[in-house]
Amino acid sequence: MADNDSRLDDEPQTLKERLWRIIFEAETPAGKAFDVLLLWAIFLSVTAVMLESVDSIALKYGNVLRIAEWTFTIIFTVEYLLRVALVRRPIRYMKSFYGIVDLLSCLPSYLGLILAGAHSLMVIRILRLLRMFRVLKMVGHVRGAETIMRGLLASKAKITVFFFAVLLFAILAGTLMYLVESGEPNTSFTSIPMSIYYAIISITTVGYGDMVPATVIGKFLTSFFALTGYAIIAVPTGIVTSELLKSHLGDPTSDACPGCGVHGHLPDAKFCRRCGDELK
Numbered sequence: 684m685a686d687n688d689s690r691l692d693d694e695p696q697t698l699k700e701r702l703w704r705i706i707f708e709a710e711t712p713a714g715k716a717f718d719v720l721l722l723w724a725i726f727l728s729v730t731a732v733m734l735e736s737v738d739s740i741a742l743k744y745g746n747v748l749r750i751a752e753w754t755f756t757i758i759f760t761v762e763y764l765l766r767v768a769l770v771r772r773p774i775r776y777m778k779s780f781y782g783i784v785d786l787l788s789c790l791p792s793y794l795g796l797i798l799a800g801a802h803s804l805m806v807i808r809i810l811r812l813l814r815m816f817r818v819l820k821m822v823g824h825v826r827g828a829e830t831i832m833r834g835l836l837a838s839k840a841k842i843t844v845f846f847f848a849v850l851l852f853a854i855l856a857g858t859l860m861y862l863v864e865s866g867e868p869n870t871s872f873t874s875i876p877m878s879i880y881y882a883i884i885s886i887t888t889v890g891y892g893d894m895v896p897a898t899v900i901g902k903f904l905t906s907f908f909a910l911t912g913y914a915i916i917a918v919p920t921g922i923v924t925s926e927l928l929k930s931h932l933g934d935p936t937s938d939a940c941p942g943c944g945v946h947g948h949l950p951d952a953k954f955c956r957r958c959g960d961e962l963k
Contacts, residue, residue, distance in 0.1 A: 775943035
């Protein structure tokens, strides 16, 4: 009997609590079903936008696709408003990554009434499929993405120095190529900026082939630039990897913060990692 009472105490007693469990939590059957249906709606809405960009399909099924577009827009608008109404700190949610994405997934349809072609921006809804990580118990992958972002931010000073060093090398290399190749007939190295473009393409080993050196010295320099590119391309990778190792965190849970709705808290966390609200 005591067990039954404790289970009843755990059940949400108000409509707001029930909606919270369904919309923000993926642990309950209703919450998981809601998230799965939402993912399908996102996928279908993005597919409809893509199909509408194909002239032959739009000509034949344009009206159907537009009806589908507005149906999904209304669904996502209601869902966004419910999320804002259910969290304790609406502004926190609205300023969060998922809050911004949820808002942007609704706006293009309404902007399309004013600006022609704005509805095509609805493909941004594909970002909402990131919620599948939480639904499929893969919150660790979301946390991994955040770890990568922290690693990139922590290494931004070193990456900036590296970027400007490579840029300086490309400017010098492009100027040198201009001095070597500019005197050749029908040359593509008509200016220093064009030569710098060629140097960047060579250093990054992209090699479009739209500009080709004619002199032996120019070909030798191009080979040197390409080999140098292979040598330096590993530098930013090593910098970011070092910062990633420093920012490694433990495995998070899929619990949502009642204040801002963010997920990915550590198992022993008592307060939200984003807004500081107490976790229940």
